[in-house]
Amino acid sequence: MSKILVIGSVALDSITTPSGCTKEILGGSATYFSIGASFFTAVNLVATVGTDFPAEHKSLIKSF
Structure with missing residues (x-):
């Protein structure tokens, strides 16, 4: 295989819409591409994140 x-970039996004606001959700173009590509092949992701990056997001990224 x-x-x-x-x-690419892995980020924490905050999104505001007329129906509400969400803060610090997992985002970034490399994140979205990697998740999509993982349905078809193995993915290795290289990105820089800070020491305060949430552990639950790291776990999710490692799972694909």
Whole structure:
């Protein structure tokens, strides 16, 4: 099976809409691409995050 190497941004997004606001949800273009690609092949993700990046988000990223 082939693998894809993704190098890009992983971020915490805050989204405000007329129906409400969410803060610090997992986002970033590399995150979205990696999740989508993981349905088809193995993914290796390279990104920089701060020491305060939530552990639950790290666990999710490691799962794909």
